[in-house]
Amino acid sequence: MNARESEFYPLLGDAVEAVTLTIPKAVELVQALQSQGLPYMRLVNCLRFEDHEVVVVDVEPEVPQHPVHDVRSVERIAIVYAQVDTDHQTILALRRDFPLVPHLHFGDEGMPRSLCLYQTAYADLKPTWTAAALLRQLQHWLTQTARGELHAADQALEQAFYAPRERLVLPSAFFAPDASAVLEPIIVRFASKVLGQITLVASPVSAVSATEGQQAQLASFVYTAQPQVHGLIHEQPRTLAALQDYLAETDAGFTHALRQHLFALKGAPSFDSGLKLLIIIRLPKRRTATGAVEAMEVWGFASSSTLAEIGTDLGIWEVYENNLAQLFPIDSAKTGQESTLILLNPVCALTRKLAAAYNGLRPTETRFVAIGAGSLGSQVVNNLVRAGQGNWVWLDEDQYLPHNAARHYLPGNLVGHGKAQAMVSLLKGSH
Structure with a gap:
């Protein structure tokens, strides 16, 4: 191993020819690199281990004369693809002294830095994913990190963990x-x-x-x-x-x-x-x-x-x-x-402010009187309450009966209750 190669972390797996790759997205990435339409990126080699395939590339970001973070003019990156395409590809910076910068995934000591290229969930990104877009995003990530501009001053703070489904x-x-x-x-x-x-x-x-x-x-x-x-x-x-x-x-x-x-x-x-x-x-x-x-x-x-x-x-x-x-x-x-x-x-939990925001409105606390809690009134006020609009007083002495359930907002299990009282009870927890 020459001096330059010793700068990089070794990778698991056996070296394979690019033409033998079988994972579709890995194949597409190699084709994009070989098309010569991306002049600042070069295919280095490919590897395979277990049910993963790895494409190693050299990327040339735009690095300023005095970078904020130690990103080099050429960075060697490993892009790891899993056979099951359910999550973002793993992006590893192979240089041993790659800096500790924002937008990295947590990794064990002595392992390559794992780059966080996207804030978008993979399920949302997957329908429009292309290999060329991934490589451009990788180059953009390295360029902006070198300049200290990847995390904008007005951008939301980085969260501690990935949000689970539970x-x-x-x-x-x-x-x-x-x-x-x-x-x-x-x-x-x-x-x-x-x-x-x-x-x-x-x-x-x-x-x-x-x-x-x-x-x-x-x-x-x-x-x-x-x-x-x-x-x-x-x-x-x-x-x-x-x-x-x-x-x-x-x-x-x-x-x-x-x-x-x-x-x-x-x-x-x-x-x-x-x-x-x-x-x-x-x-x-x-x-x-x-x-x-x-x-x-x-x-x-x-x-x-x-x-x-x-x-x-x-x-x-x-x-x-x-x-x-x-x-x-x-x-x-x-x-x-x-x-x-x-x-x-x-x-x-839903609040008045959030309810209004979800409806594209500003919350209001104007006092209103709703005269009538029938089929029309129940639907109108329900929508306004759930949009964070107003404080409501109901005037209606009518009783909620079975035939009302055909068009009324109230569910059938409240038959027999006063309409106004039932609406107040049902909507009290809406925000």
Whole structure:
């Protein structure tokens, strides 16, 4: 290996001729490179390992005389294609000293930097994907990174993790930028599992009935971390210990706070050691180390273990004769290494402001009186409320009867109720 080759990370796989590639997108990429329509890119070689094919290219970005980041005039890049075309191609910068810059995927130490070329989900990009567009985007990424312009000053901050399919609906207060905000306790319940996608819904205790409260299947723990600077997209933490490791760069208090929370739960009369745990992490984000907090990033983590098992894994108690025996002192060596977590993508519950935004409007709080809650009035006011428009008072003494269900907004299970009262009850939670 010559001196230049030693600058690059080695790749897994066997070298193959370009004409033997079988993955369609890899074939298309090679054809685009060989067409000579992309003069600043050169095919280096191709490899195959397991069910993947790799195309290695040299790319020439436009690098200024004094680059902000150490991007070279020629960068060697490996583009990895999987046989199953369900996700973005993996883009690896093979130079060993490629800089740590924004818009990289988190990677293990001693491995090539993985470039994040797109903010768009692959499912949305796939219908219009072309090899030429990928290569141009790669060259653009390197050029803008060299200039320090890839992440624009007005662009949203980089998120900590990739959003998973599993969702968690949270009250809007959890997304408030004030790190010291006092958050009302929540009730968490399993809502649905559709096509393998789980959705959990968290509601403020004051907004749920006693019956709904009994449906809770997870205890909750909310933790607001210390502010952190946005940067790499990290691999999602899969255990409590890994979550603490992720937070440790700016905040070492998570594990201690969780232990104290579990002690408090155990002391409550309603404690159920068989419940799973939902952890909600609020991450105040800064653009720079000295900048102000610009956003509150929120993530949810559902445990696979019960509260009893988590407390044992955190060294605060042991199970003895079907009881939880508290340890004095705690076993500090246990930090949740065995407590696995499932990452959830938090979604903000609908608010007046969001309802208006989704309808392309500004929210209003003008007071209106709706005279009549019949077939027409119910539909009109329903649409206005769901668009974040107005505060409404209803005037209607009529009763909702079976024949009204043919055209009325109210569902059939409210037959027998007063129309006005039923509409108020039904729309109260719309924003």
